Amino acid sequence: MFVTSAFAQEAAPAAAEGETHAGTAVPAEEHGTFPPFNAETFPSQILWLVITFGLFYLFLKRVVMPRVGAIIDVRNDRITQDLDHAARLKGEADAAVAAYEQELAEAKANANKIGQQASDAAKSEAESTRKKLEAELEKKLGEAEASIASIKAKAMKEVGTIAEDTTSAIVEALVGGKTDKAEISAAVKSAAR
Amino acid sequence: MAADKVDPIHQFQIHPIIPLHIGGYDVSFTNSALFMVVTVIVASAFLYMSTASRSLIPGRLQSMSEMAYEFVGNMLRDAAGKQGMQFFPLVFSLFMFVLVANLIGLFPYFFTVTSHIIVTFTLAALVIGTVVVYGFAKHGFGFLKLFVPHGVPGYLMPLVVAIEVISFVSRPVSLSVRLFANMLAGHITLKVFSGFVVSLSALGAVGIAGSILPLAMAVALTALELLVAFLQAYVFAVLTCMYLNDALHPSH
Numbered sequence: 001m002f003v004t005s006a007f008a009q010e011a012a013p014a015a016a017e018g019e020t021h022a023g024t025a026v027p028a029e030e031h032g033t034f035p036p037f038n039a040e041t042f043p044s045q046i047l048w049l050v051i052t053f054g055l056f057y058l059f060l061k062r063v064v065m066p067r068v069g070a071i072i073d074v075r076n077d078r079i080t081q082d083l084d085h086a087a088r089l090k091g092e093a094d095a096a097v098a099a100y101e102q103e104l105a106e107a108k109a110n111a112n113k114i115g116q117q118a119s120d121a122a123k124s125e126a127e128s129t130r131k132k133l134e135a136e137l138e139k140k141l142g143e144a145e146a147s148i149a150s151i152k153a154k155a156m157k158e159v160g161t162i163a164e165d166t167t168s169a170i171v172e173a174l175v176g177g178k179t180d181k182a183e184i185s186a187a188v189k190s191a192a193r
Numbered sequence: 194m195a196a197d198k199v200d201p202i203h204q205f206q207i208h209p210i211i212p213l214h215i216g217g218y219d220v221s222f223t224n225s226a227l228f229m230v231v232t233v234i235v236a237s238a239f240l241y242m243s244t245a246s247r248s249l250i251p252g253r254l255q256s257m258s259e260m261a262y263e264f265v266g267n268m269l270r271d272a273a274g275k276q277g278m279q280f281f282p283l284v285f286s287l288f289m290f291v292l293v294a295n296l297i298g299l300f301p302y303f304f305t306v307t308s309h310i311i312v313t314f315t316l317a318a319l320v321i322g323t324v325v326v327y328g329f330a331k332h333g334f335g336f337l338k339l340f341v342p343h344g345v346p347g348y349l350m351p352l353v354v355a356i357e358v359i360s361f362v363s364r365p366v367s368l369s370v371r372l373f374a375n376m377l378a379g380h381i382t383l384k385v386f387s388g389f390v391v392s393l394s395a396l397g398a399v400g401i402a403g404s405i406l407p408l409a410m411a412v413a414l415t416a417l418e419l420l421v422a423f424l425q426a427y428v429f430a431v432l433t434c435m436y437l438n439d440a441l442h443p444s445h
Contacts, residue, residue, distance in 0.1 A: 034202065034205075035205040035206045035207055036308065036310050036311070036373065036377065037310065038207070040219060041219075041225070041309075041311070043220050044207075044209075044213075044218075044219055044220045044221050044222075044223055044226065045207070045223070045225050045226070045309060045311045045315075046311060046315050047220045048220075048222065048223075048225070048226035048229050048230075049306075049315050049316075050315070052226070052229040052230055052232070052233045053229070053233070053290060053316070053319075055233060056286050056290055057282060057283065057286040059233075059241075060282055060285060060286045060289070063241065064237070064240045064241060064244070064258075065262070065281070065285065067244050067247070068244055068259060068262045069262070070247070071244060071247050071248075071255075071259065072259060072262070072263065074247075074249065078249060
């Protein structure tokens with residue numbers, strides 16, 4: 001059966017009347033007015049709402065909200081703590097990196113210094129060796145020159161005796177007889193001049 | 194009784210489970226009260242159990258509890274500043290209560306607590322009451338500066354003050370009617386479309402074929418209602434934050 005709400009409302013009072021005649025008064029009141037505007041139910045609803053909502057309010061205020069608030073606070077504290085911890089660790093890591101870089105720079109500087117020193121030492125050693133060698137060569141050159149000079153002087157002196165000997169031999173062959181050695185020597189010297 | 198099955202209003206009816214009368218008032222424990230209790234127990238149990246392990250790395254359920262907590266916390270801090278955080282328990286319990294009540298109402302045969310104007314109005318009155326009491330306690334008559342905006346020319350002042358007063362007075366009404374009307378209309382629409390499906394399929398083969406369209410609508414509406422359930426809880430909480438901001442800083 002298709003029943004519209006209008007028909008239902010029409011039918012309701014009729015049914016209520018029928019029931020009233022049958023002797024039950026309560027359904028008549030229920031069907032009489034639109035239920036939300038039935039003032040007879042107001043005291044009961046207000047009373048029970050005050051009781052239930054009051055208890056609900058107290059329960060939430062005393063038990064639930066402190067608990068949920070505490071859970072959220074603890075979590076927030078924990079998150080802040082963890083963030084602090086992470087920041088501290090990051091700081092430590094940064095410091096370690098800085099120290100490492102400093103040490104690296106120092107080590108590099110040291111290495112450069114050592115290299116420089118080694119190269120300087122090598123250079124100066126090479127220089128001194130070169131100087132020593134040059135000095136030796138110089139000395140040898142000087143000695144050689146001296147020996148050449150002495151040999152030359154000796155040779156020059158021997159040239160005089162050879163000339164005297166040759167002269168005396170020539171004089172003896174040409175003139176005959178003995179020759180005065182001193183005379184010849186003087187003559188050679190004058191001729192050599 | 195056949196009429197009751199497709200009567201879209203039937204779901205909002207309140208009937209007593211444990212009759213109770215105090216001082217001439219009917220304060221019976223009704224189905225509405227039952228679902229208030231269910232709402233409170235479900236919301237409390239979810240928040241309590243999901244955070245029981247207090248894990249540093251939350252599971253899915255704990256994440257949901259924490260998200261709800263931080264969502265409302267940020268909403269309140271953005272709207273009312275650091276001072277507003279003293280109202281955090283109030284706003285958080287309002288948000289959770291409305292949200293869970295809305296969501297529970299989506300289950301078939303379950304009663305929707307927030308579809309009754311008196312419930313939403315009581316919650317709205319609680320908010321506005323807090324604003325007024327705190328506002329006067331904190332600022333004395335300085336709280337009335339709320340109705341006197343800066344930089345308005347003198348001749349416009351009576352008009353502006355009247356408008357501000359009306360807007361303030363209509364706040365509890367708009368706050369409660371918005372939530373109530375959304376839940377009510379959503380559930381009626383859902384019920385009407387579901388009723389079409391039942392009525393049409395009783396007509397035989399043609400009716401069953403024809404009932405596919407309202408069925409699809411009912412499915413789509415359920416998704417929409419799920420969104421509305423979240424959205425209305427959010428809107429209720431956001432407006433609460435903004436009204437509380439007025440109590441903290443009346444001069445705007």
